[in-house]
Structure formats: structure tokens, C-alpha cells
Amino acid sequence: MEVIIFNKGKHSISKLRLNINSFVPLVFQNFRPMKRLLFLCVIFSFVIDALGGQVVTPGDSIHVNHYDIHLTYVDMNAQEFTAETTIQLTTLVDNLTAIPLELMELTVDSVYLDGEKVSDFSHVGQELVIPCPVSMVSGAEYTVKVWYHGQPFHENWGGFHWGGDYCFNLGVGFVSQPHNLGKAWFPCVDDFTDRATYDIKATVGEGYSAISGGTLISKTSDVSKNVTWHWHIEHPIPTYLASITIGLYELYSDSYQGLERDIPVEIWARPSEINNVEASFIHLHEVMDLFEEKFGPYPFEKIGYSGTAIGAMEHAGNIAYPHFAINGNLSYESLWVHELSHMWFGDMVTCHEAEEMWVNEGWGKYCENYYTEEIYDYETYIGQMNDINKEVLQYVHTVSGDGGYFALDGVPQDVTYGMTSYEKGSLIIHTFRNYLGDDVFFEAARHYLDEYSFDDASSEELRDAFAESSGVNLDGF
Numbered sequence: 001m002e003v004i005i006f007n008k009g010k011h012s013i014s015k016l017r018l019n020i021n022s023f024v025p026l027v028f029q030n031f032r033p034m035k036r037l038l039f040l041c042v043i044f045s046f047v048i049d050a051l052g053g054q055v056v057t058p059g060d061s062i063h064v065n066h067y068d069i070h071l072t073y074v075d076m077n078a079q080e081f082t083a084e085t086t087i088q089l090t091t092l093v094d095n096l097t098a099i100p101l102e103l104m105e106l107t108v109d110s111v112y113l114d115g116e117k118v119s120d121f122s123h124v125g126q127e128l129v130i131p132c133p134v135s136m137v138s139g140a141e142y143t144v145k146v147w148y149h150g151q152p153f154h155e156n157w158g159g160f161h162w163g164g165d166y167c168f169n170l171g172v173g174f175v176s177q178p179h180n181l182g183k184a185w186f187p188c189v190d191d192f193t194d195r196a197t198y199d200i201k202a203t204v205g206e207g208y209s210a211i212s213g214g215t216l217i218s219k220t221s222d223v224s225k226n227v228t229w230h231w232h233i234e235h236p237i238p239t240y241l242a243s244i245t246i247g248l249y250e251l252y253s254d255s256y257q258g259l260e261r262d263i264p265v266e267i268w269a270r271p272s273e274i275n276n277v278e279a280s281f282i283h284l285h286e287v288m289d290l291f292e293e294k295f296g297p298y299p300f301e302k303i304g305y306s307g308t309a310i311g312a313m314e315h316a317g318n319i320a321y322p323h324f325a326i327n328g329n330l331s332y333e334s335l336w337v338h339e340l341s342h343m344w345f346g347d348m349v350t351c352h353e354a355e356e357m358w359v360n361e362g363w364g365k366y367c368e369n370y371y372t373e374e375i376y377d378y379e380t381y382i383g384q385m386n387d388i389n390k391e392v393l394q395y396v397h398t399v400s401g402d403g404g405y406f407a408l409d410g411v412p413q414d415v416t417y418g419m420t421s422y423e424k425g426s427l428i429i430h431t432f433r434n435y436l437g438d439d440v441f442f443e444a445a446r447h448y449l450d451e452y453s454f455d456d457a458s459s460e461e462l463r464d465a466f467a468e469s470s471g472v473n474l475d476g477f
């Protein structure tokens, strides 16, 4: 993810992820205020008594295999929706007497467990607890269906946002802790490690498009001329990478001839920006050539971007990308490159926990600079890395940066999306590449991606995968 704002005072453009609240009026003036400040800083502790008083989180108790999410009616004016989500899950522990899920703010209307109505579920805060008639054993499979409605949560950046004829989710929030915000729009196990496949559907009014990752299965109209869009995501992803973008979009369609297959390119933009797409993404094929050569075949069904009021966010196969960045020139090129690189680093292989976000964002930041060596020249690339080096040395420990010196691993969650994870992370990868040499480095990167494909990886696992592939002792890393 990456936040871009305009610094109007200097007639220049700044990238900023920190101190974002001071810039909110510039970016969010069209959005309604946050519904509840209470949710600004949620210290989330999912405590249930399902295991004889043990403290457990949903991810400790169950694994979700598949989500079928349907926004059955989206009301753009009221900024609310009705929805149903069916969850196919497997229990992970014995003696489980309740199924724990997470869902923020929305009102649960009814719950079914394996087709039987459950009347005594509880939904307090974010915790949706569904009691079971019999104690569950580990490895058992169940189907839960939840009907719900309401105005979904969003913070300044993250959650489910509305604006005019458009609405969309952003799968993480800067301020919310934990950052994962799948639970802003569907009941789920909301962490970085639980991966599921998805069917995502939305029923919208005539003229609206509803876009997600994966493959479009169908578009069906009802008698009221409402249209249900149905997408299927075959590759398992964590909840924060699931997405929906709804609006009066037009489609820029293309095809990229990849290493293993022809990959659809679908870029959805507002009518006012649709003619800018081709020029802003003029280097897409070249960047894909580079990433596939260095990191392996593109891992998702399609290369997809949707224009959104704020962004950018690397939802798998449907990147939320700011409208203003589709401007017909290359001034934001590094932004779409950054998000594209996340399809490998972040989406196919995800950090194990927020405290090691550099596993996602260090690579994103590195790739948004690395590509310039190929598309432009080495001087551009090395100049940018030197600038980052100087920036980190000067600011990472200050209040303009992360307010302290942190190792890459174990970064506090109030600066998860700060300079340590992004800029310092990218410098470590830059150093890694120079230390190992190009041939060894990129082979090790492919080995790492292959080893943890559609899985999560910790800092130590990344290090060990590189050491294993390169034969170089990286204990000092």
C-alpha cells in the first residue's frame, strides 16, 4: 500500500504515510466523518470461553477455506448495504464449543450453522460468537451463513469508503490495530495468515459496475434491472486482500503475454480518466516482463486496477488506485509499479504479522525503484536509492519518521506503515542484492517466493530461504 497526497502549498507532490491526520482535509473532504472515534485505536482481544477459559483468537480456533460474500443491495445514497456471507471452515482444536468470527459495526440479522438457525449467537463489539450444539473436534468442517446490514466502518484510510457514485474497500487501516479490515465488510478470520478462496458478488443498480479480484463468472439482471456481478478468486488470500469497488466505471482492457499464459489486463476508471489509462500505464508490459523474469510467473488471474478516491492498496487482482494518479502522464508510474510488485511480495507471500511489514513493504518500495534501472537507466535507480539512504539516516528516528530506531522485525504497530518498513526495508533489500550479486540474489528471491507461495513468511524464514538458495551464511542479517 502507498498513500499519495498533494502538497498544494508547495505546488509539488509529496508521498506521505506519516502524520496523515494533519492532511486529512485535503484528501477526505468529500467523505463523511468517521462514525466512531472509539474505533480509532482498538486494542483487540478476542476472548472467549470456548476452550475452558483459554484466550483464543479466531485464527487459533478455525481456518476458513472459502468465503462467499454477496452484497445483496448497495445503497449509494444512504451509504449502507445489506449482505450475506457463507463461510466454509475447518476447526483447528478439539472441544471447541463456539465458532469465533470478527465483524465490525454492521448489524447481524441471522446466523445459520450447517443449515440450522442459531438464535443464541452474540455480536459484541467486533466479536461474533456462534455457539455449537455439540463440542467440535479438530479437523471438522462446518458451514456458517451470516445475514447482516448497515453502514460499514472506515477510518481516514482503510475500511469501506463512500463518495458520490463510488464505493470501495481498503483492506487495512493505518490507525486501527490490528490493521486488518476485512471485518469492515464481511464476517471473517481477520489476520495476515489465514488464507481462503472467494466468491465475491454485489448487486448494483443499472449502469454501475462491481469489480473484484479473480475472474468474472457472471453478470445477471433481475426484473428491477439491478445487476449482480459475480467474481471468483481461485488463489487463496488473506482477508485484507479481498476487495470490491463499485461505481460508474469504464473498462480499459488489454492482454499481456506472460511466461506461461496470456494474462488479462483490466483497468477500471471513471469516464473522466479512462482516456488517460494507456499513457499512464504505457510501461506496464515492460515492467511485467521484468517482474516475471526476476520473480517468476504472475501469480493471479488478472492484472487489475480500479480507480478509487484514495489509495493505493494492493488488493489481489484488483488494486485500488487513486483516480488522480490516472492522469495521462508518468508522474505516478512508481505507484502502480509498487502495487504490482505486491502481487508477488505481499499477496502471494505475506508477512506473518504486522510487526514485520517490511516483508511486504520493503519489497514494494524496493521494486518501485528497481524497475527504473530497467525502464530508464542505472543512474536513475542508484540516485533514488541514495536519496532513500539519506532520508532514512536523517529522519527515520525523528518525529517526522518513526520516532525511534527500530530493527526491521518487531516494529511497533503505531508505525507499521512507516519509514522503517518501507524505506529502511528497501535499503536492506538493495544491500542484499549488492552483497549476493544479481544472479544469486534473484535466484534466491525466486526460491523464497516458491517456498512460501500462497503462504506467509517471517523475517527469519525469508533470511533462511535466501541463505539456503545462495549458500551464503546470512546469520548476521
Ligand SMILES: [Zn+2]
Pocket: 001, 002, 314, 338, 339, 342, 360, 361, 364, 365
Ligand atoms: Zn505497499
